[in-house]
Amino acid sequence: xxxxxxxxxxxxxxxxxxxxxxxxxxxxxxxxxxxxxxxxxxxxxxxxxxxxxxxxxxxxxxxxxxxxxxxxxxxxxxxxxxxxxxxxxxxxxxxxxxxxxxxxxxxxxxxxxxxxxxxxxxxxxxxxxxxxxxxxxxxxxxxxxxxxxxxxxxxxxxxxxxxxxxxxxxxxxxxxxxxxxxxxxxxxxxxxxxxxxxxxxxxxxxxxxxxxxxxxxxxxxxxxxxxxxxxxxxxxxxxxxxxxxxxxxxxxxxxxxxxxxxxxxxxxxxxxxxxxxxxxxxxxxxxxxxxxxxxxxxxxxxxxxxxxxxxxxxxxxxxxxxxxxxxxxxxxxxxxxxxxxxxxxxxxxxxxxxxxxxxxxxxxxxxx
Amino acid sequence: xxxxxxxxxxxxxxxxxxxxxxxxxxxxxxxxxxxxxxxxxxxxxxxxxxxxxxxxxxxxxxxxxxxxxxxxxxxxxxxxxxxxxxxxxxxxxxxxxxxxxxxxxxxxxxxxxxxxxxxxxxxxxxxxxxxxxxxxxxxxxxxxxxxxxxxxxxxxxxxxxxxxxxxxxxxxxxxxxxxxxxxxxxxxxxxxxxxxxxxxxxxxxxxxxxxxxxxxxxxxxxxxxxxxxxxxxxxxxxxxxxxxxxxxxxxxxxxxxxxxxxxxxxxxxxxxxxxxxxxxxxxxxxxxxxxxx
Numbered sequence: 001x002x003x004x005x006x007x008x009x010x011x012x013x014x015x016x017x018x019x020x021x022x023x024x025x026x027x028x029x030x031x032x033x034x035x036x037x038x039x040x041x042x043x044x045x046x047x048x049x050x051x052x053x054x055x056x057x058x059x060x061x062x063x064x065x066x067x068x069x070x071x072x073x074x075x076x077x078x079x080x081x082x083x084x085x086x087x088x089x090x091x092x093x094x095x096x097x098x099x100x101x102x103x104x105x106x107x108x109x110x111x112x113x114x115x116x117x118x119x120x121x122x123x124x125x126x127x128x129x130x131x132x133x134x135x136x137x138x139x140x141x142x143x144x145x146x147x148x149x150x151x152x153x154x155x156x157x158x159x160x161x162x163x164x165x166x167x168x169x170x171x172x173x174x175x176x177x178x179x180x181x182x183x184x185x186x187x188x189x190x191x192x193x194x195x196x197x198x199x200x201x202x203x204x205x206x207x208x209x210x211x212x213x214x215x216x217x218x219x220x221x222x223x224x225x226x227x228x229x230x231x232x233x234x235x236x237x238x239x240x241x242x243x244x245x246x247x248x249x250x251x252x253x254x255x256x257x258x259x260x261x262x263x264x265x266x267x268x269x270x271x272x273x274x275x276x277x278x279x280x281x282x283x284x285x286x287x288x289x290x291x292x293x294x295x296x297x298x299x300x301x302x303x304x305x306x307x308x309x310x311x312x313x314x315x316x317x318x319x320x321x322x323x324x325x326x327x328x329x330x331x332x333x334x335x336x337x338x339x340x341x342x343x344x345x346x347x348x349x350x351x352x353x354x355x356x357x358x359x360x361x362x363x364x365x366x367x368x
Numbered sequence: 369x370x371x372x373x374x375x376x377x378x379x380x381x382x383x384x385x386x387x388x389x390x391x392x393x394x395x396x397x398x399x400x401x402x403x404x405x406x407x408x409x410x411x412x413x414x415x416x417x418x419x420x421x422x423x424x425x426x427x428x429x430x431x432x433x434x435x436x437x438x439x440x441x442x443x444x445x446x447x448x449x450x451x452x453x454x455x456x457x458x459x460x461x462x463x464x465x466x467x468x469x470x471x472x473x474x475x476x477x478x479x480x481x482x483x484x485x486x487x488x489x490x491x492x493x494x495x496x497x498x499x500x501x502x503x504x505x506x507x508x509x510x511x512x513x514x515x516x517x518x519x520x521x522x523x524x525x526x527x528x529x530x531x532x533x534x535x536x537x538x539x540x541x542x543x544x545x546x547x548x549x550x551x552x553x554x555x556x557x558x559x560x561x562x563x564x565x566x567x568x569x570x571x572x573x574x575x576x577x578x579x580x581x582x583x584x585x586x587x588x589x590x591x592x593x594x595x596x597x598x599x600x601x602x603x604x605x606x607x608x609x610x611x612x613x614x615x616x617x618x619x620x621x622x623x624x625x626x627x628x629x630x631x632x633x634x635x636x637x638x639x640x641x642x643x644x645x646x647x648x649x650x651x652x653x654x655x656x657x658x659x660x661x
Contacts, residue, residue, distance in 0.1 A: 073547035085538035099546035
């Protein structure tokens with residue numbers, strides 16, 4: 001088992017720099033998920049760790065060994081590809097055994113290890129089948145089998161579930177989590193799906209435009225997004241944003257937008273002198289209340305649409321001409337939601353971002 | 369079952385016209401072979417009088433008996449096998465690694481290498497310089513002259529290179545992660561995945577070498593080294609010039625026509641036998657299931 005350290009990693013294609021000096025330390029046995037929109041550099045970063053892309057600048061160490069110029073086969077890492085990349089001319093057993101055969105592992109040992117891996121992944125009865133005769137989920141399991149049979153120091157997953165349907169994706173997600181618990185191998189997982197990131201990761205790395213925006217545990221990212229990008233990327237539905245101006249009334253802070261005024265939490269980084277400062281409010285759909293409480297402030301709304309999810313419903317409206325979504329409990333019926341005309345906010349549930357820099361005010365010291 | 373009418377009258381007419389055209393084309397290509405086979409089994413008189421159309425007339429094996437007793441026939445037959453098998457193997461040994469190298473993005477100066485290879489398809493030195501080159505290399509009148517001299521075929525290289533390029537890069541990357549080196553990637557991944565393309569160029573090579581007549585005639589003087597096609601030409605020429613033979617034909621059951629036809633049949637048979645073995649590789653979808661795009 002081993003850790004992976006990226007120190008100021010840069011990737012350029014010709015004159016174009018696509019990854020701008022990334023620092024990341026993946027601890028031994030840790031499951032780290034790189035998440036971000038398409039083109040943010042997450043797959044490129046993973047491929048640099050794999051050795052499939054050259055590192056333009058910076059250093060990469062695996063298990064305290066500098067591997068910048070080490071070929072993929074000598075890095076002792078295994079990768080699961082988005083499109084499976086199973087050898088179509090080989091059956092399941094041969095696909096899993098491919099890496100061992102290349103490394104001249106004795107035949108008996110190969111047979112034993114393939115059988116073990118097939119057992120773990122529930123592939124025993126499919127060992128003689130060709131990839132074309134397998135379902136999507138089974139193929140993805142074979143791809144994982146091919147990775148784990150070699151007992152590598154690090155697993156790399158490049159969006160392994162994005163070709164599966166929603167139901168299968170949920171199943172496979174759980175299987176990957178279980179597999180990681182069982183094998184305890186350091187893993188780096190790339191996805192653009194924040195749900196996958198939240199459910200799988202010990203720590204999530206949010207990337208945008210070739211830079212790391214924030215690193216933290218799923219709950220840290222959910223509760224304490226460092227900036228508007230992370231706030232809008234993590235969480236489903238995403239955090240609502242309202243552009244507002246700060247108003248100070250005595251020692252209290254308020255945010256004004258349109259005819260509305262919401263009380264803000266007390267913030268060390270915002271004071272009386274910030275009166276009139278332009279900010280963006282971030283409020284999670286699940287933190288908005290449909291009934292008033294003692295310390296809540298409210299805004300009047302007109303609902304456009306109610307999406308029923310079962311135990312919950314998504315209430316759609318617009319605030320300051322921007323979509324605004326609230327997640328409310330249905331308690332088995334949505335009638336009580338249909339006539340809502342106001343939403344209520346507790347100050348502690350509102351995040352305040354500087355509109356100029358996009359950064360949140362009062363980002364917790366322990367996360368810096 | 370309901371008889372669904374999925375095709376319009378125009379579609380059906382189009383399909384029928386196609387079938388008629390394909391049928392005519394098939395007949396046009398098949399008939400010469402049937403005719404030659406029929407002539408080879410007919411009597412000399414029947415062949416000369418032009419009464420053979422579809423089946424042998426006055427059936428006889430005389431033409432075959434005449435050629436099969438000639439040692440030159442067997443020597444040239446054996447030579448053809450040497451040139452075909454040796455030439456094809458040599459060609460594949462050069463074309464496959466060459467095409468693989470040219471298909472790799474990491475090949476230094478790849479664009480220029482490709483241009484140089486393609487250039488030879490449009491322009492070449494011509495017959496005399498080629499002959500002089502072969503002479504200077506000591507490859508005249510030599511088995512190696514035919515085997516090596518025609519091993520590199522730019523068209524086949526480009527054909528296979530394009531096929532290699534169409535193989536998703538994740539196969540190569542997966543093999544690389546699994547620990548494979550370039551040779552293993554080629555041997556264990558690319559070649560098995562490229563069976564249809566390799567079967568195609570193998571067929572091209574086999575047919576080209578089997579039917580290779582012109583350069584064999586130019587480069588080979590030694591009668592013990594000539595292939596069947598050159599022997600066939602020599603036999604045709606000799607039979608037409610041999611007055612004694614012509615005189616004997618009046619009483620003989622074979623003629624120059626039937627002997628020629630018999631040699632042609634003998635030269636076609638191996639290719640006919642070979643084709644079904646590689647036909648199974650001409651199937652699509654070998655990449656099916658390997659990747660999901």
